[in-house]
Amino acid sequence: MGRKWANIVAKKTAKDGANSRVYAKFGIEIYAAAKSGDPDPHANQKLKFVIDRAKQANVPKHIIDRAIDKAKGNNDEQFSELRYEGFGPNGSMIIVDTLTTNVNRTAANVRSAFGKNGGNMGVSGAVSYMFDNTGVVSFVGEDADDILEYLMEQEVDVRDVQEEDGHIVVYTEPEALHQAVTALQAKGIENFDITELEMIAQNDVTLTGEDLEKFEKLIDVLEDDEDVQKVFYNVELD
Numbered sequence: 001m002g003r004k005w006a007n008i009v010a011k012k013t014a015k016d017g018a019n020s021r022v023y024a025k026f027g028i029e030i031y032a033a034a035k036s037g038d039p040d041p042h043a044n045q046k047l048k049f050v051i052d053r054a055k056q057a058n059v060p061k062h063i064i065d066r067a068i069d070k071a072k073g074n075n076d077e078q079f080s081e082l083r084y085e086g087f088g089p090n091g092s093m094i095i096v097d098t099l100t101t102n103v104n105r106t107a108a109n110v111r112s113a114f115g116k117n118g119g120n121m122g123v124s125g126a127v128s129y130m131f132d133n134t135g136v137v138s139f140v141g142e143d144a145d146d147i148l149e150y151l152m153e154q155e156v157d158v159r160d161v162q163e164e165d166g167h168i169v170v171y172t173e174p175e176a177l178h179q180a181v182t183a184l185q186a187k188g189i190e191n192f193d194i195t196e197l198e199m200i201a202q203n204d205v206t207l208t209g210e211d212l213e214k215f216e217k218l219i220d221v222l223e224d225d226e227d228v229q230k231v232f233y234n235v236e237l238d
Helices: 007-019 019-037 045-056 061-072 103-116 144-153 173-187 209-225
Strands: 080-087 093-099 120-121 131-140 158-164 167-172 193-203 226-233
Touching: 019 045, 019 061, 019 093, 019 226, 045 061, 045 173, 045 193, 080 144, 093 103, 093 209, 103 120, 103 209, 131 173, 144 158, 144 167, 144 173, 167 173, 173 193, 193 226, 209 226
Parallel strands: none
Antiparallel strands: 080 093, 080 120, 093 226, 131 167, 131 193, 158 167
């Protein structure tokens, strides 16, 4: 499937654990998921998976609980899920997923981030056709063949299973992500590094020198925006 997801997960987790902004992003996502359905994670699958991801990122329990309690109140705050697409330096492609209460603010911030860091905003669909929407599940393990055989027996729609640096990484069709996680839990696997829907680039590009510096700055600015939940791209960063 291309890039090493075990490495990405390890770096992302290290960054997340030290970044209070990530806690705030998860708080918003948990609130929105709870507000859109039942605030009980046992009755709201979307909320349950957001909470599971928050725990993987070491988000403190009080932040999770506070977001759910807020959703139970009479707050009428409404969030919109929006996707922006654009280009970075030298053929790099970027997808930005946001969750916001102010569409105008978010659009202006994302456009500014691209414009000031060597990129350009594109129209909807400009780059997403070069990415595959994929379920990704990662956990410590080494027998990819055994996991693939098991998931196939459970009739999970799996694209691939790989061993990457001491981790098993399962790639599924997007609608099969939850089924894969449930099946793996039934097998006794609980400590997941990642259970996410990811936009995986069909082909990666390599940037060097000033292009790479501009690209990294652009990604940092986007990820630091409070309305941005995820950033996907076709550049493999160290």
